Amino acid sequence: MTAAIISGKQVSDDIRIGIAREVADLAERGVKPGLAVVLVGEDPASQVYVRNKEKSCIELGFHSEVHRLDVATTQQELLALVADLNGRSDIDGILVQLPLPKHIEEKAVIDAISVEKDVDGFHPVNVGNLVIGDDSLLPCTPAGVIELIKRTGTDISGKHAVVIGRSNIVGKPVSLLLQRENATVTMCHSRTANMAELSRQADILVVAIGRANFIDASYVKPGAIVIDVGMNRLDTGKLAGDVDYESARQAAGFITPVPGGVGPMTITMLMSNTLIAAKRRRGLK
């Protein structure tokens, strides 16, 4: 069996059509959702991500502003900018690109972002609301993972999902979202014994461990949905996922490629969150 490919690009394009339509409706009411992105320093990967966010904003009709700050910016200066953005009525979403330079405490900065404008879904109040199942802004990559699974036409309810990786930004929130969809969820991580045996029981396998090509067909139950969140830069300069694609696709029913799988979904979910934040702040449905 060879897996069907889940195209994140295609799913992302479909969702963007809906977002653009809603933004056009809001424009008729004089509302333009606004996203502020803050980049401190000149990390090359971060610069690419930030440029892509800016490009998406422009394509979809959002107000976009990027604050590019010197690497020597102090924590106090960054917190002052966040406070200013919190108070601005034309800004609905604030994203501070991570990682930050070492002299700045990431937690202090995330905690300072207004809960209503936290389009990354990283603020502890949004994380807490996710845990207890209340309305919150959902972290973008995990929300994108769930969308990709749903687009296979599979009913998640009652399925056994195995999540490999327990990071705060992917593994943990993905496991919570899968539980919200009534999956039975097993979490695996670097200390898990018998990982392949557990993984082979998964109807839905989500991998986010940051190790290139780690998961091969021996980890995959025949017919399973395999979602690869990994983005590893090889010495050759090529991008590789955490899943050995050529091997795993021989067993899987559905699989996401890297690039072109989860990646395109992350920015689209960021746009979706900014739209949600813009409507909520104005009491609009």
Ligand code: GUN
């Ligand atoms: N750096 C890499 N991914 C992300 C993300 O999703 N949000 C932020 N703020 N920084 C990142």
